[in-house]
Amino acid sequence: MTSAIHEGLVPGSIPVGRDAPAPARRNKIEVVELTARYGNREAITGVTLSIPARTVTAIIGPSGCGKSTLLRCLNRLHEATPGAGVSGRILLDGRDLRAEDPIVVRRRVGMVFQRPNPFPTMSVRDNVLAGFRLTGVRPRSPEEVVERALRRAALWNEVKDALDRPGTSLSGGQQQRLCIARALAVEPEVLLMDEPCSALDPVATARIEELVREVAPEVTVVMVTHNMQQAARVSERTAFLYLGRLVEVGDTATIFTRPAERLTEEYITGRFG
Amino acid sequence: MTRRVTSDTAFQGVLVFAGVGGLALLGGIAWVVGTMSEDAFRHVGFWRFLVGTTWDPVAGEFGAWPALLGTLLTSALALVLALPLGFAVAVFLNEVAPARLASPLSALVDLLAAVPSVIYGLWGLFVLAPAVRDHVQPALQAVLPDLPFFRGPPLGVGVLCAGVLLAVMVLPVVTSVAREVLRALPDSFREAALALGATRFEVVRRVLFPAARSGLLGAGVLGLGRALGETMAVTMVIGNRHDVPDSLFAPGYTLAAVIANEFSEAFSPLYLSALAGLAAVLMGTTLILNAGARLLVLHARGRWS
Amino acid sequence: MNGRAEERDPAIRRFRRRRLADRVFLVLTVASVGVVLAPLVAVVGSVVARGAAAVTPEFLVSVSRPVGEPGGGIGHALAGSALLVGSALAVAGPFGIAAGLFLAGTRRNRIAWAVRASADVLTGVPSIVVGVFAYAVLVVPLRHFSGLAGTLALAVLMWPLIARATEEVVRMVPRELSEAGLALGARNWRVALRVVVPAAFPGIGAALIGAASRAAGETAPLMFTAFGSPFLALDPTEPVAAVPLVIFNYAVSPYDDWRRQAWAAALVLCVLVLAGNLVSRSLIARRAPR
Numbered sequence: 001m002t003s004a005i006h007e008g009l010v011p012g013s014i015p016v017g018r019d020a021p022a023p024a025r026r027n028k029i030e031v032v033e034l035t036a037r038y039g040n041r042e043a044i045t046g047v048t049l050s051i052p053a054r055t056v057t058a059i060i061g062p063s064g065c066g067k068s069t070l071l072r073c074l075n076r077l078h079e080a081t082p083g084a085g086v087s088g089r090i091l092l093d094g095r096d097l098r099a100e101d102p103i104v105v106r107r108r109v110g111m112v113f114q115r116p117n118p119f120p121t122m123s124v125r126d127n128v129l130a131g132f133r134l135t136g137v138r139p140r141s142p143e144e145v146v147e148r149a150l151r152r153a154a155l156w157n158e159v160k161d162a163l164d165r166p167g168t169s170l171s172g173g174q175q176q177r178l179c180i181a182r183a184l185a186v187e188p189e190v191l192l193m194d195e196p197c198s199a200l201d202p203v204a205t206a207r208i209e210e211l212v213r214e215v216a217p218e219v220t221v222v223m224v225t226h227n228m229q230q231a232a233r234v235s236e237r238t239a240f241l242y243l244g245r246l247v248e249v250g251d252t253a254t255i256f257t258r259p260a261e262r263l264t265e266e267y268i269t270g271r272f273g
Numbered sequence: 274m275t276r277r278v279t280s281d282t283a284f285q286g287v288l289v290f291a292g293v294g295g296l297a298l299l300g301g302i303a304w305v306v307g308t309m310s311e312d313a314f315r316h317v318g319f320w321r322f323l324v325g326t327t328w329d330p331v332a333g334e335f336g337a338w339p340a341l342l343g344t345l346l347t348s349a350l351a352l353v354l355a356l357p358l359g360f361a362v363a364v365f366l367n368e369v370a371p372a373r374l375a376s377p378l379s380a381l382v383d384l385l386a387a388v389p390s391v392i393y394g395l396w397g398l399f400v401l402a403p404a405v406r407d408h409v410q411p412a413l414q415a416v417l418p419d420l421p422f423f424r425g426p427p428l429g430v431g432v433l434c435a436g437v438l439l440a441v442m443v444l445p446v447v448t449s450v451a452r453e454v455l456r457a458l459p460d461s462f463r464e465a466a467l468a469l470g471a472t473r474f475e476v477v478r479r480v481l482f483p484a485a486r487s488g489l490l491g492a493g494v495l496g497l498g499r500a501l502g503e504t505m506a507v508t509m510v511i512g513n514r515h516d517v518p519d520s521l522f523a524p525g526y527t528l529a530a531v532i533a534n535e536f537s538e539a540f541s542p543l544y545l546s547a548l549a550g551l552a553a554v555l556m557g558t559t560l561i562l563n564a565g566a567r568l569l570v571l572h573a574r575g576r577w578s
Numbered sequence: 579m580n581g582r583a584e585e586r587d588p589a590i591r592r593f594r595r596r597r598l599a600d601r602v603f604l605v606l607t608v609a610s611v612g613v614v615l616a617p618l619v620a621v622v623g624s625v626v627a628r629g630a631a632a633v634t635p636e637f638l639v640s641v642s643r644p645v646g647e648p649g650g651g652i653g654h655a656l657a658g659s660a661l662l663v664g665s666a667l668a669v670a671g672p673f674g675i676a677a678g679l680f681l682a683g684t685r686r687n688r689i690a691w692a693v694r695a696s697a698d699v700l701t702g703v704p705s706i707v708v709g710v711f712a713y714a715v716l717v718v719p720l721r722h723f724s725g726l727a728g729t730l731a732l733a734v735l736m737w738p739l740i741a742r743a744t745e746e747v748v749r750m751v752p753r754e755l756s757e758a759g760l761a762l763g764a765r766n767w768r769v770a771l772r773v774v775v776p777a778a779f780p781g782i783g784a785a786l787i788g789a790a791s792r793a794a795g796e797t798a799p800l801m802f803t804a805f806g807s808p809f810l811a812l813d814p815t816e817p818v819a820a821v822p823l824v825i826f827n828y829a830v831s832p833y834d835d836w837r838r839q840a841w842a843a844a845l846v847l848c849v850l851v852l853a854g855n856l857v858s859r860s861l862i863a864r865r866a867p868r
Binding site: 281284292302400477501564 | 596597599600602603604607608610611613614615617618620621622624625628672673674677679680681683689690692693696697698699700702703704705706707708709710711713714715734737738741765766767770791792794795796797798801802805822825829830837840841844847848851852855856859
């Protein structure tokens with residue numbers, strides 16, 4: 001039904017997906033004419049966007065513009081919300097997400113949320129291993145998984161002696177890095193981050209930005225932020241969303257120095273209602 | 274979108290089953306009690322069953338009226354005593370007392386709602402009934418000797434004793450629901466009235482009570498539902514006599530008490546069916562009342578939020 | 579002079595009247611608290627006063643003795659109550675929790691509405707009627723009173739309490755937590771059982787304990803189901819004793835010694851039920867700040 005919409009809107013459109021010719025820069029994710037609703041309200045409308053592999057892509061825009069919804073479509077979490085609906089297509093490595101079990105999708109596409117949400121009934125160690133435990137998988141060497149994930153999340157040195165303490169006993173910034181470690185532990189191909197620093201202080205924010213740059217060569221990162229400096233600091237590409245529509249997407253440097261659209265320019269220069 | 278059968282579907286199935294099982298349970302209870310009582314209703318006739326005044330299992334005569342009237346009378350008495358008191362306590366806890374005093378007091382009141390009814394019955398039988406017999410009844414008869422509903426020999430157990438005991442038992446319910454209803458009223462109501470120079474009494478009487486009317490009514494009806502269905506305590510102090518009581522001090526019966534006393538001794542299928550008929554009448558009454566009360570409380574809670 | 583002028587001023591007189599009314603109102607509400615608490619405290623007070631002397635270790639473990647023989651206790655009834663409440667909890671617990679999870683996960687839906695309403699209505703059904711139901715379902719086909727029938731009656735009374743309380747506490751588990759589980763690629767049922775239920779566990783435990791302590795005090799639905807027994811009978815297909823039944827039967831008996839034991843049993847039951855209630859409350863209170 002959705003491909004019909006897509007084909008209807010773009011007559012004689014270029015075939016996208018498996019049959020498409022390989023683009024010059026390999027795209028990890030292709031979003032095609034994506035529309036997402038909550039009940040009758042459209043949160044995003046007709047968004048088409050490519051996300052290159054092994055880069056950091058930032059999604060910016062004023063609050064309520066649909067950034068989070070777009071992100072939550074990329075791991076099919078949006079559809080877990082009561083009353084939610086989607087049309088359009090999202091291709092992960094050229095394959096339609098909806099051809100896959102959402103469980104498999106979410107295994108490949110990890111997510112870090114706006115507020116740190118470690119599982120309160122689990123220890124630090126169990127939180128890192130949650131992606132295995134909750135999917136019924138036994139890692140061959142749990143201790144190695146825990147250490148590697150915590151090191152990648154730059155948390156190992158701080159918690160290596162406190163692995164059995166509850167995850168919620170850490171500080172806010174540590175909790176968020178624990179959540180990042182939890183997401184990285186299952187070795188996802190893509191990491192979605194929904195304003196991961198909005199609840200954190202500047203020092204904690206800096207550490208997270210740093211680790212995002214460190215993991216980017218291995219993992220495709222898509223980060224929603226309403227902090228434009230943050231987008232400029234960490235991302236290679238930036239997409240600007242306004243009122244549920246994609247206004248502009250391009251290299252971060254270009255977007256911030258020579259935006260093509262007047263709306264983008266107004267937003268990044270702060271002349272915005 | 275493809276829907277595949279997964280462990281999730283199975284899990285959701287289990288949850289739905291548990292929920293719908295509860296729904297079926299209610300239907301099952303109504304159906305079982307209904308079919309059990311069918312015989313008696315057919316044999317006696319539904320209306321004659323309700324208003325008949327003779328309960329004679331040996332002769333096969335079953336009139337529920339004395340028990341039905343006893344139920345209504347004791348419950349009404351309980352409400353007359355419990356409502357004003359319960360509302361007053363709710364007002365005190367919510368509007369007058371400082372939080373330091375209000376929260377332990379309301380915890381105490383809630384705790385007393387948890388005391389099993391057989392214990393209230395025990396107390397009623399050995400403490401309250403003798404007190405009614407030796408003090409309350411002589412005093413009332415001395416002050417108002419000519420009132421017909423105060424006459425009769427001092428037995429202790431009887432309608433008045435059951436009503437007072439029920440009042441004690443429904444007070445925690447009435448109080449905590451009334452308190453919840455009052456708490457749901459926005460502070461702006463109180464502040465607006467106080468700013469106009471109203472006293473606390475005036476705030477309560479002219480602003481809060483009118484605004485909370487339907488919720489308070491709901492509290493009363495919930496208390497009534499509890500009183501109607503209460504079994505053990507009443508069985509122990511009502512006097513257990515199948516007669517229409519002619520005085521507040523006369524022994525009587527209630528629907529629940531008849532079932533409790535006679536069910537395991539019913540010697541014929543018709544007798545058992547008649548007892549199930551009492552259960553059906555009792556269940557029907559409480560169902561209607563409870564549904565009404567919940568609607569009222571819901572209405573009261575939703576209106577100001 | 580001045581005072582008399584004041585008295586004649588209608589505004590001042592009205593003010594005085596209002597102030598008086600307010601004071602009377604305050605006194606009345608305070609007095610009502612006293613009137614309400616007096617009998618309630620008297621109930622607990624007499625149970626303690628009359629029961630305490632007879633509650634001995636021997637009373638708690640020995641079984642009923644015939645009238646006239648000294649000694650005797652409620653050991654059989656305590657064991658029977660534990661059996662009845664425990665097995666009712668084993669039935670109603672999983673069913674209630676599952677129904678609560680269903681209700682919490684399904685907000686606007688006709689089935690959920692009907693289940694929620696039926697749970698609320700079930701709480702209002704007099705417990706004696708539930709006893710009649712259990713009698714018809716289990717006593718009539720088996721041809722005799724049994725612990726099974728008592729268990730069914732108590733389970734029916736517990737189910738709606740557990741279901742509604744579980745729904746409420748599960749609703750309070752932040753959505754972000756279950757989303758974190760889903761985002762890791764976990765199935766809904768694993769998220770529900772491994773993330774949501776553990777996070778809500780103090781509340782669910784409170785619901786279970788609350789429902790169990792409520793059931794432990796129920797008498798009416800056991801009178802013609804479990805029926806009671808003077809022996810230490812733990813065969814669920816036979817009549818089983820229960821503490822509230824002992825209290826009732828002893829209280830209405832003509833023997834002084836049994837009445838004394840009724841008070842002692844009442845004290846034991848009171849302590850058990852109120853302790854359960856307090857534990858349940860403290861679990862809820864501990865959860866509240868988060």
